[in-house]
Amino acid sequence: MKVPAYIQPGAHKDVVSIGLGWGRTGIHGALGEGIGVDVFPLVEATRTSLVTSGRQVKIEKAGGRTKLANIQGHNYLYVPSYAGMMVNKRVGEVPEGASRNEQGTAVWERPIIAETTLNEWKENPSKAYPNHVEQNGLPKSVWLHKHKYEGHHWGMIVDLNACNGCNACMVACSVENNVPVVGKAEVLKGREMFWIRIDRYYRGDRENPDFVQMPLMCNHCGNAPCETVCPVMATMHNDEGLNVMTYNRCVGTRYCANNCPYKVRRFNFFQYSDFRMGRQDGRERVSPLELVLNPDVSTRTRGVMEKCTFCVHRIRAAKDKAREEGSPLKDGELQTACQQTCPAKAIHFGDRNDPNSVVAKLWQDPRNYGLLEDLNTDPSVRYFALVRNRDEASPYRSMYQAHHVDHHGGGHGEAAGHGESASHEKKEGGAPAEHAPANSRGH
Amino acid sequence: MKLMAQEQLDEKNLLSPSIRMEHVTQDVLAPMGRFPSAPWHIAFGIAQSMILFFLVPVAYQMFIGLGKFGIMNPVGWGVYIVDFVFWVGIGHAGTLISAILFLFRQNWRTAINRSAEAMTIFAVMVAGLFPLVHVGRTWVAYWLVPYPAERMLWVNFRSPLLWDVFAVTTYFTVSLLFWYQGLIPDWATARDRAKNRFFRTLYSILSFGWTGSTRDWNHYERAYRQFAFLATPLVLSVHSIVSFDFAVSLIPGWHTTIFPPYFVAGAVFSGFAMVVTLLVIMRKLYGLEHYITMKHLELMNQVILATSLIVGYSYASEFYIAWYSNHEYEQFQFLDRPFGVYKYCFWTMITCNVIIPQLFWSKKIRTSIPVMFVISIFVNIGMWFERFNIFIISLHDDFLPASWGTYWPTAWDISVTIGSFGVFFTLFLVFSRVFPTLAMAELKATLPSPSNGSRLHAHSESDDHHGVPGEKKQAPALAEVH
Numbered sequence: 001m002k003v004p005a006y007i008q009p010g011a012h013k014d015v016v017s018i019g020l021g022w023g024r025t026g027i028h029g030a031l032g033e034g035i036g037v038d039v040f041p042l043v044e045a046t047r048t049s050l051v052t053s054g055r056q057v058k059i060e061k062a063g064g065r066t067k068l069a070n071i072q073g074h075n076y077l078y079v080p081s082y083a084g085m086m087v088n089k090r091v092g093e094v095p096e097g098a099s100r101n102e103q104g105t106a107v108w109e110r111p112i113i114a115e116t117t118l119n120e121w122k123e124n125p126s127k128a129y130p131n132h133v134e135q136n137g138l139p140k141s142v143w144l145h146k147h148k149y150e151g152h153h154w155g156m157i158v159d160l161n162a163c164n165g166c167n168a169c170m171v172a173c174s175v176e177n178n179v180p181v182v183g184k185a186e187v188l189k190g191r192e193m194f195w196i197r198i199d200r201y202y203r204g205d206r207e208n209p210d211f212v213q214m215p216l217m218c219n220h221c222g223n224a225p226c227e228t229v230c231p232v233m234a235t236m237h238n239d240e241g242l243n244v245m246t247y248n249r250c251v252g253t254r255y256c257a258n259n260c261p262y263k264v265r266r267f268n269f270f271q272y273s274d275f276r277m278g279r280q281d282g283r284e285r286v287s288p289l290e291l292v293l294n295p296d297v298s299t300r301t302r303g304v305m306e307k308c309t310f311c312v313h314r315i316r317a318a319k320d321k322a323r324e325e326g327s328p329l330k331d332g333e334l335q336t337a338c339q340q341t342c343p344a345k346a347i348h349f350g351d352r353n354d355p356n357s358v359v360a361k362l363w364q365d366p367r368n369y370g371l372l373e374d375l376n377t378d379p380s381v382r383y384f385a386l387v388r389n390r391d392e393a394s395p396y397r398s399m400y401q402a403h404h405v406d407h408h409g410g411g412h413g414e415a416a417g418h419g420e421s422a423s424h425e426k427k428e429g430g431a432p433a434e435h436a437p438a439n440s441r442g443h
Numbered sequence: 444m445k446l447m448a449q450e451q452l453d454e455k456n457l458l459s460p461s462i463r464m465e466h467v468t469q470d471v472l473a474p475m476g477r478f479p480s481a482p483w484h485i486a487f488g489i490a491q492s493m494i495l496f497f498l499v500p501v502a503y504q505m506f507i508g509l510g511k512f513g514i515m516n517p518v519g520w521g522v523y524i525v526d527f528v529f530w531v532g533i534g535h536a537g538t539l540i541s542a543i544l545f546l547f548r549q550n551w552r553t554a555i556n557r558s559a560e561a562m563t564i565f566a567v568m569v570a571g572l573f574p575l576v577h578v579g580r581t582w583v584a585y586w587l588v589p590y591p592a593e594r595m596l597w598v599n600f601r602s603p604l605l606w607d608v609f610a611v612t613t614y615f616t617v618s619l620l621f622w623y624q625g626l627i628p629d630w631a632t633a634r635d636r637a638k639n640r641f642f643r644t645l646y647s648i649l650s651f652g653w654t655g656s657t658r659d660w661n662h663y664e665r666a667y668r669q670f671a672f673l674a675t676p677l678v679l680s681v682h683s684i685v686s687f688d689f690a691v692s693l694i695p696g697w698h699t700t701i702f703p704p705y706f707v708a709g710a711v712f713s714g715f716a717m718v719v720t721l722l723v724i725m726r727k728l729y730g731l732e733h734y735i736t737m738k739h740l741e742l743m744n745q746v747i748l749a750t751s752l753i754v755g756y757s758y759a760s761e762f763y764i765a766w767y768s769n770h771e772y773e774q775f776q777f778l779d780r781p782f783g784v785y786k787y788c789f790w791t792m793i794t795c796n797v798i799i800p801q802l803f804w805s806k807k808i809r810t811s812i813p814v815m816f817v818i819s820i821f822v823n824i825g826m827w828f829e830r831f832n833i834f835i836i837s838l839h840d841d842f843l844p845a846s847w848g849t850y851w852p853t854a855w856d857i858s859v860t861i862g863s864f865g866v867f868f869t870l871f872l873v874f875s876r877v878f879p880t881l882a883m884a885e886l887k888a889t890l891p892s893p894s895n896g897s898r899l900h901a902h903s904e905s906d907d908h909h910g911v912p913g914e915k916k917q918a919p920a921l922a923e924v925h
Contacts (some may be wrong), residue, residue, distance in 0.1 A: 074844040096788055110771070112843060188849040190515035199845035216845075225693050231604040232586045233597065247566035249596065251586055252509075252521035252579020253604055258838055259692045261516045263846035267579065304510035375693060431504025 003037045004066045009075060009206040016059060018042075020052070035184075069187035071194075075202045077110050077212075090163070113160070113201065113212050114369045114385035119389050125366050126248035129385070138376050143223050152240045152329070153350040154310055156336070157362045158215050159384040162346035165198050172341035173217075176296050176311065180272035193266045195308040196338050212386060213346065217338070218243060218264045218308035222378030226256035226265065235305070241352070241380050242310055250304040257305060261372050265307045273299035310380075311336040331357035335435065352380075464887050467734075468746055471881045478913035484730060490661055490868035497862020500855045501576050517824055518838045518850035523577035525830040526860055528868070529713070530570030531611065531685055532706070532915060534827060536714025541625070542674035545667075551742055553885040554734045558725060559718050559876065560622040562576075565870040566717070567615045568805055569863050574607065576859075603687040610684035614677050621670040621837040627653050628663065628884040643861055682706040689833065695772035696837030701764070705757035709826060712796070715743050716822035719897025723816045725875060732879055737810050744809040747822060751800035754829075758797065772842060784849055785836045788828050795825025 003018060011017075020043070022036025044051040109418035114129050173179060173196045182193050196217040202209040220243045227243065228234050235256050293299065296313040300306045305351040318334040331350050339347040350359035362368065367384040370377075477488070504511065514521040522537040544552040575584050587608050589598045598605050631653035634646035653659055683703035690702040719740060726735040765777035780789045799821045803809040808818075840847045852860075874880070 072845060074847055077844060110842070110844060173499075186510070189513075190512075190517075190850075192516065197845075199843065201845070214845075216843075228599075228601045229603065229692065231599055231602040231608070233599040249586070250579070251583055253574075253577075254514070254579070255602070255604055255688075255692075257516070257519040258694065261693060261842045263841065263843060266516065267519065268508065269514070301580075304580075375842075426910040 001037050001039065001041070002062050002064075003039070004068060006068055006070075009202045009209045010211070016057070067188050069184040071187060071190075071192045071197065071312075072200050075200075077112060077201050077203065077231065079199070082090075111201075111374070112371065113214065114367075114383065115160075115203075115212070116385060117388055117392065118387055118389045119391070121385075125439055129369050139374065141223070141376050143376075147222060147237060147239075147241075149239060149241050149353060151353070152315075153352040154220070154241050154315065154380060155350065155359045155363060156217075156220075156310070156339075156381045157348040157368070157384065158381060159346045159348075160212065160214060160386040161384060162344040163198070163213040163215055163342075164344055164345060165200055165211070167198060168340035168341045168343060169215055169347065170194050170198065171198050172337040173308070175292075176294055176297065176337035177309070179266075179306075180268075180292050180299075182270075184274055186269070186272075191267075191269055193268075193272060193306075195264070195266065195306070197264075210388075214371075214383070215338070216262060216264060216371070217381065218263055218310070219377065219379035219381045220308075220310060223376055224376060225259040225261065225375075229255045229259045231255070231355050240315075242312060242315075244312065245305065245307060245309065247298065247300050247304045247306065252303040252305065254305065261375055261377065265305050267305050268302045270302050271302040273301065466881050467881070468632055468636065469884050470731065470734070471629075471879050471883050472636060473878065475633065476638065483872065483876065486728075487869070487872045490865050490872055493862055493865025494869060495862065495865070495867055496858045500859050500862070504562055504576065504855075505581065505807060506547075509577075511853060512859075513850050513853045513856050515848055515850060517846050518835055518839060520577070520834055520838065521850060522831075522852045522856035522860055523573050524834055525827065526863055527570050527573035528685055528706075528830045528834075529575070529827050530566045530573070530863065532682060532710035532713045533717045533823075534563040534566035534570065534618070534714060535682060535707070535710035536718045537561070538564075538614075538621075538674050538678045539711055539714065540718070541621060542671040543678060545671045546675060550889050552897075553882055553889050554739055555718065555722060555778065556741075556885070557622075557625065557878075557882045558722065558875075558880055560618065560625070561871065561874045562718060562721060563618050563714075564615070564622060564739070565867050565874070566714075567618065568870065569612065569867045571611060571615065572771060572863070574604075574611075578752075579764070583703065603684070603691050606684045606687060610681045614681040617670065617674050617677055621667075621674050624663070624667055624670060625882055625885070627651055628655070629879040629882065630657060632877060632883055638873070651763050679703075679707055680710075682710040689837075694837050694841050695770070696776040696833065698773075699764070701759065701760060703756060705754070705761075708750050708753035708757065709796075709829060712747060712754055713823055713826035715746045715750065716728075716819040716826070719747070719815055719819040720745050720823070721871065723812055723819075725880070729875065729880065731881065737812075740812070741806075741810050743804045744815055747819070748800055748803040748809075751796060751822070751907075755797035758793070776837060776840070779840055780832060780836050783836070783840070785832065785839075788831050792825050792828040795821045796829060799825075814833055894911075 005016075011217070018039045019036075020039060023038030025037070025038075042057060044054055044055065082311055106201055107374045116125075123391055174181070174194060177195055177334045179193050182191060186192075196215055199212075199214040199216050201212040203212060204210050211310055220241060222237075222241065224235075224237060227237055231253060232251050234246045234251070236244055236246070238244050252267070254267055257263070257267060296317070298355045314334060314336065320331055322329040322333070329351070331354055334349070336347070336349045348359050348362055350357040350358050352363060354360055362384075363382065365384065367387065370379045373379060500511065512521055512523070514523075540559040541551045541556045541563075544556075575581055578584050586596070587598060587605060627650050630646050630650035634643055634650055634653075637643040637646055648733075683706065686702035686706035689697035690699055692698060722735050722740065722743075726732050762777050765773045768774070780786075799818055800820060802814070808814050835850050839850055
């Protein structure tokens, strides 16, 4: 069988992974024939189970090229530094065998991931932060006043230590919110519709890299760049800190998506909700596929923007229930779909105004940082810095951190090679002792 | 050798010496009265066919959505917006010529202002189509207008897109009124020479019953000046506000304070190039070489050269500021432009906008019609790519490397761009048949008076129909307006 190969950093050179369940025959429809390759012939069936690994196979280069519908094609946080013309400090070495996109004579990272080691963390937690907000504070704001949140103020914490990139949140979100499945052709054009995505970055040596998994959904910014630019106020800030989207009002200028620094807004280029309903070859195939839709969430027509709502329908339902019962909404009664599904408990959601809520407590944790918060977006989603339990100093530095380290006599680390300690398992439980690992908290 | 400045101001060089007032009326009105020539029919046929390139994708898009175009995440604005800004920019030369050059008493404008203003109006009309069709739901695009809706819905006055709506509609309205006002005496001239009752009635209505009395001229001149004053800030404001769409956002490469002057200079640059392109064709097609002389073309080429330098300076300062800011996203953006995936677009822009117009330093080149025609087309190509660079390259790699993507226009995008030229040329060809293509009344003011042979002065009294704002009469009125 002939399958496209996609060589990933960190993959063992003798190992090939292929997804099962593709290349079906005799089944028509959107996910029917002609999609992918059936690799079941490689699976050995024993009496009790299917043996799907450890099989001896022979691999040959077959030639030819195909386009992969890959929404995470950018592997490293490095950006190309054309002809060494970056004026920033040199803070690491180019990974061996880096692709053209990752090469550069001077390498520096974008201030996106906060990462440190346990020892460094104990010594100076602020070293972990990739942007200059921790050191210098927020830049001067043009916002005259802060929004007031008198009732609830929803917030989310995502623990980078806990996330292992299993993508369950993406599936849960898509199912919960009727997010259309747009198919390979659209994804190849860059029109994936996921409301939550996992930005996967490699760090360090290509043979044995570190992984960073960063779940990213709408940050429900306090000072949302999307809200100011919508000409018809289809996207607005509500009094609970949500950045809400009125699909019916949306004209589809796409300005909000352009101005979103996180690029989490998704546009309906076609009538994608029909794809979900099973429209194919011009024929309506409504029944029974409409039954997969969640009746609590409206489907979106073509030409409108959509994005993560923090599961606003669940918030609504939980508030209604609490009101009927005559009791205040208790923390933990309300979970977003991604939070509910996350097996690693990396996602926490709750009311920041409730001092006893898990989120409000975690909000005070020093590991907490906001993605791109130096833009003064005031995100309602906060990330917990990645703290790795290993001896070497963390080699990854943004220009701000490089500056910081220089001041404290620290050297530029070497990017390559972390030996044994770089294994995945170490990622969890790497949090410092005084701040108990988030995945053991609040549940 | 004479100084160049003196040479430019020497109005005797503007029109051929053989032109007399009666020639003006005859030559300008002639195309309106005769059946269109074969070249016109061919040109009109081509332009009409090109409209299909616009209509078919847009009609199809209304049924299926925007998906056939290249836009994607993260590049939400593609060729539609490039075309929009391109066409709005083209429009600027017309207003500059008609308003600003009028206020500065640049009499060489009289031969070109009518067609340049027509170009403005048509370019803004074409530009106005793009924001309408680029939105996801064109049928509700009127929601961008603040009208009293029964559901109390209101627009967001903080959004630059809304400012655009006001800026472009104001610009269009004022340009149209200004243009039409200049036409009134010429309609009257056409009416007086109309051969049948139908045209006499039609032109009579169009000329608002113009009698050519001193009173008429008095009102006319005052109103014309006031429109010139109204239109002058609009030349600067429209493209400034269009540039705010980008300047007030936070995307690296967009978030730039230099954008308003940079966009205005670029707009004048591309607008003048388009005027040169059109006039070179038009003067040939309608035998107007005596009116649109080499002097006019050379002066316009000098404006192109000057604005090319401003635009080139703006490019350079963007790079300097990116370096100086120490803002890493901005720095990466400005390295990505010349060296990234879109590097050919960038270098096309630099070649067409900065390098090629430098040829106009040579008098020989800027007075050669084939060369200036080619250069003017290069400038327009370059300015289209300038917008492409600003919009697409900035969007395609912003903050998070994980959300980067590469946009390329599809055949549909290119089709719509071709089609927009079809819409524009169709309108322009219709204009050139049914409107007086030169401002006759103003032109006559630059001709020697039949009585004493002096130009410009004091012949509005001697010839009611053909008189026009003379400088002596205007000076006190100008003071009143201020």
